[in-house]
Amino acid sequence: MIKEELETIIENAIKNLQKKGELSAFSIPKILIEHPREKLRGDYSTNISFLISKNIAKNPVEAAMLLKSEIENEKSIIQKVEIIGGFVNFFISDDYFRKQLPVILKKKNNFGNLKIGKNEKVNVEFISANPTGPLTLGNGRGGFCGDVLANVLAKAGYKVKREYYINDIGNQINKLGHSVIGNEHALYKGEYIIELRKKIKGNNFEKVGERASKIILDKMIKPSVKKMGIKFDFWFSEKSLYKNKEVDKVIEELSKKGFTYKSEGALWFKSRDLGDDKDRVLIREDGIKTYFASDMAYLRNKFKRGFNHLIILLGADHYGYVARLKAGAYALGYKKESVNDIVVQLVKLFEKGKEVRMSKRTGIYITIDELINEVGLDVARFFFLTRGSNTHFNFNLDLAKEKSDKNPVFKVQYAYARICSIIKKSFGHKSAGKAKIKSKINYEALSEPSELNLIRQFVIFLEVIEDTARDYQVQRMPQYSTELADAFHSFYESCQVITEDKELSQARLNLVLATKIVLKNTLNLMGISAPEKM
RNA sequence: GUCCCCGUCGUUCAGUGGACAGGACAAUAGAUUGCGGAUCUAUAAACAGAGGUUCGAAUCCUCUCGGGGACACCA
Numbered sequence: 154m155i156k157e158e159l160e161t162i163i164e165n166a167i168k169n170l171q172k173k174g175e176l177s178a179f180s181i182p183k184i185l186i187e188h189p190r191e192k193l194r195g196d197y198s199t200n201i202s203f204l205i206s207k208n209i210a211k212n213p214v215e216a217a218m219l220l221k222s223e224i225e226n227e228k229s230i231i232q233k234v235e236i237i238g239g240f241v242n243f244f245i246s247d248d249y250f251r252k253q254l255p256v257i258l259k260k261k262n263n264f265g266n267l268k269i270g271k272n273e274k275v276n277v278e279f280i281s282a283n284p285t286g287p288l289t290l291g292n293g294r295g296g297f298c299g300d301v302l303a304n305v306l307a308k309a310g311y312k313v314k315r316e317y318y319i320n321d322i323g324n325q326i327n328k329l330g331h332s333v334i335g336n337e338h339a340l341y342k343g344e345y346i347i348e349l350r351k352k353i354k355g356n357n358f359e360k361v362g363e364r365a366s367k368i369i370l371d372k373m374i375k376p377s378v379k380k381m382g383i384k385f386d387f388w389f390s391e392k393s394l395y396k397n398k399e400v401d402k403v404i405e406e407l408s409k410k411g412f413t414y415k416s417e418g419a420l421w422f423k424s425r426d427l428g429d430d431k432d433r434v435l436i437r438e439d440g441i442k443t444y445f446a447s448d449m450a451y452l453r454n455k456f457k458r459g460f461n462h463l464i465i466l467l468g469a470d471h472y473g474y475v476a477r478l479k480a481g482a483y484a485l486g487y488k489k490e491s492v493n494d495i496v497v498q499l500v501k502l503f504e505k506g507k508e509v510r511m512s513k514r515t516g517i518y519i520t521i522d523e524l525i526n527e528v529g530l531d532v533a534r535f536f537f538l539t540r541g542s543n544t545h546f547n548f549n550l551d552l553a554k555e556k557s558d559k560n561p562v563f564k565v566q567y568a569y570a571r572i573c574s575i576i577k578k579s580f581g582h583k584s585a586g587k588a589k590i591k592s593k594i595n596y597e598a599l600s601e602p603s604e605l606n607l608i609r610q611f612v613i614f615l616e617v618i619e620d621t622a623r624d625y626q627v628q629r630m631p632q633y634s635t636e637l638a639d640a641f642h643s644f645y646e647s648c649q650v651i652t653e654d655k656e657l658s659q660a661r662l663n664l665v666l667a668t669k670i671v672l673k674n675t676l677n678l679m680g681i682s683a684p685e686k687m
Numbered sequence: 688g689u690c691c692c693c694g695u696c697g698u699u700c701a702g703u704g705g706a707c708a709g710g711a712c713a714a715u716a717g718a719u720u721g722c723g724g725a726u727c728u729a730u731a732a733a734c735a736g737a738g739g740u741u742c743g744a745a746u747c748c749u750c751u752c753g754g755g756g757a758c759a760c761c762a
Contacts, residue, residue: 190706200705203742213742238706283762324761419760430690430758437760444762472691472757498692499756539700545693545755561711567725575722632701635710646727687725
């Protein structure tokens with residue numbers, strides 16, 4: 154990784170200067186390497202001179218000049234160092250970039266596989282919508298976000314499992330039963346309730362609810378998930394926790410460790426002492442165990458299965474929920490930090506400029522199926538992924554339909570189709586996948602700015618994965634894909650690939666083949682198709 | 688009442704301590720007897736407001752205004 158290399162170079166330079174006595178002794182702060190906003194300023198830059206200037210009684214520019222001369226003494230991947238306003242800007246040598254091409258061509262789909270995950274087991278739990286109705290846009294948002302995050306983490310070297318927690322027991326299932334029967338306790342509304350009423354006879358709300366939820370899970374939710382292009386490794390049933398006595402076991406364990414107490418006839422968990430804002434009930438006064446009790450059992454179950462990292466995507470309406478899970482993790486003898494949450498803000502529906510409240514309980518909502526049917530899976534995915542999960546999302550179906558023709562995803566896919574077209578033409582194959590890659594190539598032939606720019610994007614792919622695996626901000630993926638596609642289109646406009654000059658053609662063809670690999674990798678991570686033709 | 692999230696070009700989103708605030712759509716002006724014009728090149732356009740911290744703030748802190756959410760022995 155280029156950033157690490159630069160960090161080492163800078164660190165060594167400072168140490169050398171200290172040895173020579175040109176800099177006084179101080180402990181070196183964390184060196185931050187970033188891309189300058191303005192590309193003309195270099196490939197990478199650092200603000201280190203600002204940070205150390207306090208320690209050495211020199212202004213940042215002086216400090217930067219010292220570093221520059223020290224760094225330029227050493228031979229390295231750096232072609233040029235410039236100081237602008239105290240920032241140290243690095244220009245990476247063209248050769249370094251050219252050398253990435255054979256690496257990419259060799260690694261193919263494995264390009265971008267990192268080891269930062271160290272094979273640690275990660276459990277990503279997402280959607281987990283109650284089996285009481287179809288999946289809505291909000292579920293779709295969390296679904297795509299979780300799925301792509303899981304992809305990225307796997308790419309970064311984690312052992313990732315996707316999990317859907319089915320709340321197939323409890324009050325909401327009873328309410329579903331009442332709704333299907335259609336009595337005065339009914340809560341859920343919508344076409345599907347009427348359909349279920351035709352199928353399920355009987356007046357026992359518990360049994361009706363149970364049957365209805367099973368049908369909803371199998372006939373609505375699972376097909377929707379499949380349609381979304383998501384494959385869960387586990388569909389985890391809440392009910393199974395009761396069947397296997399795991400709820401009892403976790404309550405027993407918490408009690409043994411002294412984290413529970415009785416009050417007002419109920420059994421409480423001392424979550425307040427562990428960072429939550431209040432204590433939580435495990436067993437109600439009437440003897441019924443709460444959802445929280447089974448959540449604790451579920452948490453324990455995940456840990457027992459060997460997951461060190463738990464990531465849970467939650468809707469904004471479940472905000473605050475993680476504090477009690479962290480408290481639970483601690484009480485059970487695990488680290489609080491092993492539980493991570495991503496809050497996915499709700500999706501608001503707008504029609505004719507007015508907000509319409511979406512709710513399964515009112516029967517007003519747009520399902521994720523409807524959206525996919527209207528705009529297609531690729532557009533739907535891109536559409537949700539470009540928005541950070543933490544921001545509010547205003548949705549207008551008509552506008553979404555209209556905009557789908559103009560979605561940037563097509564630009565990205567078009568780049569892929571163009572690439573395939575070039576490859577097919579130059580090899581005379583019908584499919585771009587059969588292209589044989591020549592290895593003895595003179596990459597020196599590549600010297601146009603647009604060519605080198607394109608290779609720079611390949612290097613950034615590695616950074617995108619690393620950063621995203623660290624901060625979970627998946628909106629970086631679609632953004633990057635657009636930049637990569639732009640770099641290609643730009644190259645395409647200014648450089649003819651198939652020409653009389655054989656050496657140049659070969660080099661450019663390999664550049665195109667490398668672009669194909671990186672672009673395919675990017676699209677795969679987003680779960681978006683890479684069409685050879687459009 | 689307490690807590691959380693959000694407020695960025697006309698629109699919709701990026702940017703969470705760095706250098707002139709990016710992209711997409713819309714707008715305007717250009718580019719094809721060349722590997723797919725679903726493309727490229729260029730122009731115009733925004734940090735809700737006020738203080739503070741810092742060499743440096745869209746980003747951190749405080750207050751104000753506006754929008755949403757959470758505060759169950761429901762899940």
